[in-house]
Amino acid sequence: MKILMICAEYAPLAKAGGLGDMVAALAGVLAARGHEVKVVLPLYGDIDRERHALAPCAGLPPFAVRRGGAVRRCRFWRAPAAGGPDVLLLENDDQFGRPGIYGYADVDEFADTLPRLALLAQGALEAAVLLDWAPDVVHVHDAAAALATVDLACWSRAGTPLAATRTLLTIHNLAHQSLHPRWEFTALDLPARLAWHPGEMEFHGGLNLMKAGILMSDLVNTVSPTYAREVIADEETGCGLAGVLRDRGADFSGILNGMDREAWDPATDRCLPATYSAGSPAGKTVCRTALLRELGLQDGGPVLASVGRLARQKGIDLLLPLVDGLVSEGWRLAVLGTGEPALEQALHAAAAAHPGRVAFAARFDEALSHRFYAGADAFVMPSRFEPCGLAQLYALRYGTPPVVRRTGGLADTVTDAAGPGDVGFVFDEATPAALGAALARAIEAWREPGRWSSLVRRGMAADFGWDAPAAAYEDLYRSLEGT
Numbered sequence: 001m002k003i004l005m006i007c008a009e010y011a012p013l014a015k016a017g018g019l020g021d022m023v024a025a026l027a028g029v030l031a032a033r034g035h036e037v038k039v040v041l042p043l044y045g046d047i048d049r050e051r052h053a054l055a056p057c058a059g060l061p062p063f064a065v066r067r068g069g070a071v072r073r074c075r076f077w078r079a080p081a082a083g084g085p086d087v088l089l090l091e092n093d094d095q096f097g098r099p100g101i102y103g104y105a106d107v108d109e110f111a112d113t114l115p116r117l118a119l120l121a122q123g124a125l126e127a128a129v130l131l132d133w134a135p136d137v138v139h140v141h142d143a144a145a146a147l148a149t150v151d152l153a154c155w156s157r158a159g160t161p162l163a164a165t166r167t168l169l170t171i172h173n174l175a176h177q178s179l180h181p182r183w184e185f186t187a188l189d190l191p192a193r194l195a196w197h198p199g200e201m202e203f204h205g206g207l208n209l210m211k212a213g214i215l216m217s218d219l220v221n222t223v224s225p226t227y228a229r230e231v232i233a234d235e236e237t238g239c240g241l242a243g244v245l246r247d248r249g250a251d252f253s254g255i256l257n258g259m260d261r262e263a264w265d266p267a268t269d270r271c272l273p274a275t276y277s278a279g280s281p282a283g284k285t286v287c288r289t290a291l292l293r294e295l296g297l298q299d300g301g302p303v304l305a306s307v308g309r310l311a312r313q314k315g316i317d318l319l320l321p322l323v324d325g326l327v328s329e330g331w332r333l334a335v336l337g338t339g340e341p342a343l344e345q346a347l348h349a350a351a352a353a354h355p356g357r358v359a360f361a362a363r364f365d366e367a368l369s370h371r372f373y374a375g376a377d378a379f380v381m382p383s384r385f386e387p388c389g390l391a392q393l394y395a396l397r398y399g400t401p402p403v404v405r406r407t408g409g410l411a412d413t414v415t416d417a418a419g420p421g422d423v424g425f426v427f428d429e430a431t432p433a434a435l436g437a438a439l440a441r442a443i444e445a446w447r448e449p450g451r452w453s454s455l456v457r458r459g460m461a462a463d464f465g466w467d468a469p470a471a472a473y474e475d476l477y478r479s480l481e482g483t
Contacts, residue, residue, distance in 0.1 A: 001477055003030060004135035004165075005039045006124040008101055008144035010087065013052055013079065014044055016101050017309065018257075018390050019172045022223070023141055025260050026473065027085040029466040033474070036086075038133070040124035042116070043077055043089035046099035053080050057088060060130050065092075065122050068187030070115070074123055090123040102144075114180045117209065118188055121147035125162060134161035137477045139168045143178035146213025147188075150201070153216040154190050166480035169217035173387050174231050174239045175313070177210035179203065203240070214244050218480055220252045223388035224409035228254030230385070237385050255473060256412050257388040258466035259397065264370075266398050271370035276399070278460040281453075284374060284399055291334070291375025295359035301330030302446045304439070305376030305400065307369045308391055310339025310347070315382035315405060317343060321432045322439070323350045323358060329443060333358045336365065336372050373398040378442050382427075382435045386410050396423055396459035401452075403438050405430060413464060423459040 005027055009020030023039065031037045047054070057076040065072045072092050079087040090096065095116045103109045110116065125148060128135055140148050149167040157163045185195040185207060194201040194212065201212040214220050222228050231238045232246045245252050262268075266284070267277040273290040276283030292299055304326070310316050316335075320343075326333060333354075335347055347360040361368060373379070379395035379402040388409030392402040396413075402424040404410040416426040425445075427438040446452050 001137065001474075002036045002133065002135045003038070003137050003139055003477065004124065004128060005037065005085075005139045005141065006121065006145040006148050007039065007041050007141040008120070009141075010039055010041045013047055013087070013089070014041060014101055018388070019142060021260070021390060022172065022257050022388075025258065025466055026470065027087075029258075029470045030473070031083070031085045033470060035474075037084075038086045038088060038127070038135070040088045040090060040120070040127055042096040042120055043091040044099065044101060045093075045097045047089070049077070054078065054089065060088075060127065063126060063130065065119060065126065067118055067122060067189050068115075070187070072119055074119070074126075076127060088127055090120060090127075092119060092123075095119050113178065114184045114207075115187055117144055117147055117178065120145065121151055124148055125151060128161050128165075132161055134163075135165050137168055137480060138162075138165055139170065139477075140213065140217070141170050142172045143176055143210040143213060146178070146209045146217075149217040150190065150194070150209075150212050154194075167217045167219070168476060168480070169213045169220045171210070171214075171220065171222040171231075171387070174210065174222070174237075174241060175385075177203075177208050177239065177241070180207040180209070182206050208241075211241055211244055214241065214248065214252075218251075219476055220245070220248055221476065222252075222254050224256045224412045225254035226411045227385075227387045227408035228252065230408060253476070255469055255476075256409060256464075257390065258469045259390055259393040259464050261397070261465045264394050264397050266374055269370055269374070271367040272374050273371075276374075278399070278457050281399065281456070287371065287374035288377070289375075291371055292332070294371070295334055295361070296356065297332045297334065297359050298356040299332075301332055302377035302443060303332045303334060303375065304378050304380055304403075305372045305395075306333075306335045306337070306380050307372050308337050308381070310337050310343040312340070313384055313386075314339075315384050315430065315435075316347075318382045318430060318432050318435045319380060320346050320350065322436050323354070325436065326439065327354050327357045329440075331357075331439070331443065334361075334372060334376060335359070336361045336363075336369055338362055338364060369394075370398075373400055376400050377446060378403060378425075380435075380439070381405075381410065382430070383407060383410060384430050389413070392424070393464045396462050396464070399456040399460050401425065401442070401455050401459055403427075403435070403442050405435075413462075421458065422455060423462060424455075 011020035062075040200215040274283035274286035386408040
């Protein structure tokens with residue numbers, strides 16, 4: 001099949017979270033399975049063109065995009081394909097030339113986000129026209145790309161390569177809906193009915209790109225089966241769109257994300273001081289000793305790691321009240337990440353209060369994250385909600401049993417130590433007490449070496465690669481044929 005993906009992130013070119021990893025992995029595995037895949041994302045100002053060997057796309061001349069009275073000059077750059085997907089980056093210095101994907105470090109979202117996203121959508125569709133390339137499916141990722149499905153639904157496609165193209169929206173996080181004031185609507189050149197109740201884009205007097213994408217895509221999915229059930233069953237988790245998703249019925253489903261098993265493999269990982277596997281685990285002890293030394297932590301108890309964005313969604317605030325008790329119980333705590341200032345300050349304070357027992361690295365460091373997964377004994381991920389999550393998959397792969405809340409993709413990937421096939425520890429209530437009880441069970445298991453080794457081996461043997469998810473996406477694409 002011919003598949004056009006449109007996205008705001010694509011690792012390693014532009015990445016703010018798991019979305020960039022997922023799109024790159026899915027596009028790569030689909031290309032490896034014989035599909036013709038093109039990916040379009042913006043050429044952001046902080047993408048290093050030389051480092052990534054980007055070059056102006058010889059087959060696509062500069063072109064102009066006209067929308068809402070504005071004319072924007074654009075051209076495409078291409079990343080080296082090497083047999084994988086064809087990755088095109090849309091250049092327009094006014095809209096994309098600044099650093100940042102969604103906003104500056106101190107700004108959640110750029111003030112001109114809507115025209116930026118409109119340009120991404122229109123430019124990506126224009127690529128198919130300029131190339132005279134007819135995609136079977138336009139697969140858009142999250143609200144940032146959702147306008148492409150609106151454009152395809154509203155603008156005439158007759159006589160273009162997009163005439164028979166169908167659309168799929170993948171929701172990576174329903175909380176990020178791309179909300180805008182209604183007065184910005186005139187810049188979109190779309191039918192006025194969309195912006196007024198009961199129009200597909202209208203949302204409490206404003207505009208909601210996620211809602212529009214849900215209603216105007218041929219199919220919609222999200223990144224785990226449990227999250228798909230949660231967002232239609234619970235109004236809070238559904239973020240105001242539970243009813244909209246319920247109305248899609250069988251056209252809405254969940255497909256669990258996979259992980260890149262080549263990039264995340266402790267047997268070959270060059271970021272580690274020693275490699276290891278389930279059958280040859282000695283290197284993990286070396287990694288543990290090295291991590292303790294690197295972080296200035298004393299040995300004497302299990303090392304509990306956390307890697308990720310510091311936000312209320314991720315539940316790190318549930319862990320903070322437990323720190324004193326965990327330290328007294330023997331845990332060593334290691335946290336890597338950045339996010340909400342109050343949470344960063346609390347973690348700095350915890351590290352200062354417990355030198356040698358609590359370490360906090362307030363930064364994003366890809367190589368260090370690999371060493372965290374390899375060097376820790378257990379991994380904590382107490383998310384209030386988690387569409388899929390990749391961190392728990394990395395932890396399992398690196399022999400570090402996760403302690404997680406039973407929600408979204410965490411529920412789909414981590415079975416509790418109380419049941420058969422256990423690979424980690426699961427709790428239900430989003431409270432410090434429930435998390436503390438799960439951690440107490442974890443340290444109890446850690447003190448039984450035979451039991452812990454079996455737990456580690458089962459986790460490392462779990463297969464969360466991309467073959468099964470890719471096949472499920474192929475089924476979705478094929479279901480669109482003839483619709």
